[in-house]
Amino acid sequence: MYWVSVFTEAGIFAILALGLDMVWGWGGDFDLAFYGYLALGSYMTFVLTIGRPTPPVEYILGWHLPVLLAVPIAVVVVVAFAAVIGSIALRNLREIYFAVLTLAAVSALYIWVENYTQLFDGYNGVYGLINPGQTTLRLTYNGYRIVLLGVVLVILLLAYLLVQRISRSPYGRMLRSVREDERAAAAYGRKIFTAKFRTYLFGAAIAGLAGGLFAIFVSAFNPSAWTPQELLVIYAAILVGGRGNPRGVIVGVFVVYVGLIELTRFLPSPASRPDFSPALRQVLIGLMIILMLKFRPEGIFRERPGRDEPGKPARPAIRQFRTRVAAATSRAARVSGSPLGSAPDEGGAG
Amino acid sequence: MSTFLVAVGVGLATAAILALSAVAFTLEYAVSRIANFAHGEFLTIGAYAAYSGQNISHQNVVAAAVIAAAAGMLAGLALNIGLIERFRGRSPISVFIATLGAALIVENVLIMIYGAANVSYTFAQGNLHHVGPFLWTTSDIEVIFSALAAAGLLYLLLQHTRFGKAIRAVAQDRTLAQVSGIPARAIVMRTWALAGAVSGFAGFILAETIGTFGPQLGFNFLLLTITATVAGGIGRPYATLGGALIVGLVIQISGAYTSSAYQNVFAFGLLVVLMLFRPNGVFVGRSMTAVRA
Numbered sequence: 246m247y248w249v250s251v252f253t254e255a256g257i258f259a260i261l262a263l264g265l266d267m268v269w270g271w272g273g274d275f276d277l278a279f280y281g282y283l284a285l286g287s288y289m290t291f292v293l294t295i296g297r298p299t300p301p302v303e304y305i306l307g308w309h310l311p312v313l314l315a316v317p318i319a320v321v322v323v324v325a326f327a328a329v330i331g332s333i334a335l336r337n338l339r340e341i342y343f344a345v346l347t348l349a350a351v352s353a354l355y356i357w358v359e360n361y362t363q364l365f366d367g368y369n370g371v372y373g374l375i376n377p378g379q380t381t382l383r384l385t386y387n388g389y390r391i392v393l394l395g396v397v398l399v400i401l402l403l404a405y406l407l408v409q410r411i412s413r414s415p416y417g418r419m420l421r422s423v424r425e426d427e428r429a430a431a432a433y434g435r436k437i438f439t440a441k442f443r444t445y446l447f448g449a450a451i452a453g454l455a456g457g458l459f460a461i462f463v464s465a466f467n468p469s470a471w472t473p474q475e476l477l478v479i480y481a482a483i484l485v486g487g488r489g490n491p492r493g494v495i496v497g498v499f500v501v502y503v504g505l506i507e508l509t510r511f512l513p514s515p516a517s518r519p520d521f522s523p524a525l526r527q528v529l530i531g532l533m534i535i536l537m538l539k540f541r542p543e544g545i546f547r548e549r550p551g552r553d554e555p556g557k558p559a560r561p562a563i564r565q566f567r568t569r570v571a572a573a574t575s576r577a578a579r580v581s582g583s584p585l586g587s588a589p590d591e592g593g594a595g
Numbered sequence: 596m597s598t599f600l601v602a603v604g605v606g607l608a609t610a611a612i613l614a615l616s617a618v619a620f621t622l623e624y625a626v627s628r629i630a631n632f633a634h635g636e637f638l639t640i641g642a643y644a645a646y647s648g649q650n651i652s653h654q655n656v657v658a659a660a661v662i663a664a665a666a667g668m669l670a671g672l673a674l675n676i677g678l679i680e681r682f683r684g685r686s687p688i689s690v691f692i693a694t695l696g697a698a699l700i701v702e703n704v705l706i707m708i709y710g711a712a713n714v715s716y717t718f719a720q721g722n723l724h725h726v727g728p729f730l731w732t733t734s735d736i737e738v739i740f741s742a743l744a745a746a747g748l749l750y751l752l753l754q755h756t757r758f759g760k761a762i763r764a765v766a767q768d769r770t771l772a773q774v775s776g777i778p779a780r781a782i783v784m785r786t787w788a789l790a791g792a793v794s795g796f797a798g799f800i801l802a803e804t805i806g807t808f809g810p811q812l813g814f815n816f817l818l819l820t821i822t823a824t825v826a827g828g829i830g831r832p833y834a835t836l837g838g839a840l841i842v843g844l845v846i847q848i849s850g851a852y853t854s855s856a857y858q859n860v861f862a863f864g865l866l867v868v869l870m871l872f873r874p875n876g877v878f879v880g881r882s883m884t885a886v887r888a
Contacts, residue, residue: 275688275691275692333867333871336871337871338870338871340687340688340691341630341687341688341691342870342874344688344691345630345818345821345866345870346866346867346870348818349818349863349866349867350863350867352818352859352863353859353860353863353864356856356857356859356860357857357860359856360854360856360857474699474702477695477696477699480692481696518707518710520706520707520710520711521706521707524703524704524706524707524711525703525707527699527700527702527703528699528700528703528704528707530696530699531696531697531698531699531700531703532696532700533696534692534693534695534696534699535678535693535696535697535700538682538685538689538692538693538696539681539682539693542689
């Protein structure tokens with residue numbers, strides 16, 4: 246049963262990572278608010294299913310919907326929230342400005358949820374979604390956990406197929422061209438904001454779905470479960486697996502997540518210091534991020550080049566052209582680029 | 596009215612700490628052209644070093660401050676040598692992610708050493724004093740004056756020494772400074788040591804003002820630091836002081852009239868507005884119209 250639980254959690258994080266990889270890997274936007282979307286999806290799933298709060302516990306809604314209905318509603322709420330942040334952040338903030346703004350947004354959300362108890366019961370959090378549908382399906386507790394793992398893996402597979410399909414579509418290639426050179430893509434008539442915004446919403450929807458699954462998996466949720474640092478594990482996994490490569494991302498999550506848990510599980514943790522082992526795990530994640538960035542920034546699985554036809558690599562002439570364009574743009578970027586990415590008043594000379 | 600004046604008084608103390616942290620952040624940016632997300636950890640390291648040194652220094656505030664600054668300086672040097680210089684020439688966003696990884700490492704090493712629970716100093720906070728219209732504790736006054744002194748020293752250092760001149764030259768163009776005979780690498784390293792020392796000291800006075808602190812002290816203060824830096828205009832040390840003043844007053848006054856739990860939300864709101872409309876700071880006119888790529 247231990248392994249079932251580890252793989253279920255890893256599967257949920259893999260779904261989340263697929264969404265994040267669309268935003269960061271293809272869109273090129275380093276989003277620090279992403280874990281907030283998982284949290285919001287989780288919270289919404291709770292308050293839509295667990296029924297009225299009994300005082301002193303308090304939270305909004307308190308409906309009693311079936312989970313299959315609650316998760317899609319949660320996804321819609323998450324997408325609406327992401328639309329607000331995305332429409333502000335994606336318009337003309339890039340790179341570090343974008344990262345800082347999304348961090349500010351998720352920090353504000355965090356402070357709000359923690360202190361405004363009417364929303365999701367503040368620091369105590371919400372709980373009580375215990376194995377929804379277990380009685381209907383007439384399963385034992387263990388049987389239910391195994392079925393849940395199956396459901397998560399099926400959703401992961403579907404998400405992977407969908408993401409892979411989008412990745413190879415003209416839309417996916419267009420998105421990558423925007424990432425590589427926004428001005429060139431704009432010059433070719435691509436609508437930069439629309440492209441990035443749609444990707445952002447799609448990524449947030451996947452995060453919301455992962456949040457719903459997470460709610461079913463953990464059956465309790467409070468602010469300590471979604472500190473901004475949690476997201477770095479997902480980024481580490483994407484870096485290890487290979488940014489922009491959906492298959493690599495999934496492998497990365499399983500390697501980082503399962504590998505780390507197994508590595509640190511057998512470490513002696515002093516009884517007086519319960520924080521020791523989790524902290525060590527975070528240190529390893531930090532190290533992994535730095536080492537991957539330094540020595541193999543493309544990850545285990547490289548991002549695949551765009552293809553003209555399924556199954557055929559790009560023609561040599563096109564590849565040559567691409568290298569020349571890349572060289573020219575990086576030269577140009579060295580000359581005129583702003584080191585922190587672009588903000589509205591900068592780069593106006595272009 | 597008195598609520599307002601008390602808030603302004605506390606705001607000035609906050610602004611003084613923020614100013615030191617933000618100036619250090621902007622110095623790091625100026626010489627290395629990166630946004631250092633491990634900057635907050637310099638403050639945390641300073642605060643914890645002073646905590647460890649409390650007994651050695653026999654409750655002497657000055658000695659504790661020196662220990663904090665020294666620890667911050669070592670941290671600044673270590674980050675520059677171990678990470679920033681090794682990532683030279685890489686895209687700013689990947690250096691940024693690497694510093695985020697470094698922040699995660701430092702924070703959790705501190706948890707492994709000191710535990711995740713909050714700790715507090717045993718220095719006396721002193722009595723309340725009415726200074727003009729404001730209400731300050733002895734330690735508030737010490738904080739404000741030491742921060743002013745540190746800012747003054749920084750000004751003299753940057754403006755009237757050869758080292759300061761070299762920092763400004765490297766900040767403008769590292770390669771050009773190098774070919775003009777300035778040992779750019781050494782200057783960058785010393786700037787990081789300086790920034791680390793200033794941050795370590797800022798971390799100590801921040802922890803002393805708050806009372807209790809944990810391993811997240813610096814990271815939580817980082818967004819405020821960035822807000823102050825953006826308000827002043829990144830890479831411009833003197834304007835940053837003005838930015839710190841604005842942010843310090845905004846959070847304390849808004850916190851006094853709503854709830855102190857939400858004061859940072861106001862700062863983040865300010866940050867968003869600034870980044871959208873005044874990304875080069877409030878002290879410069881809008882140079883060009885926005886580029887909507």
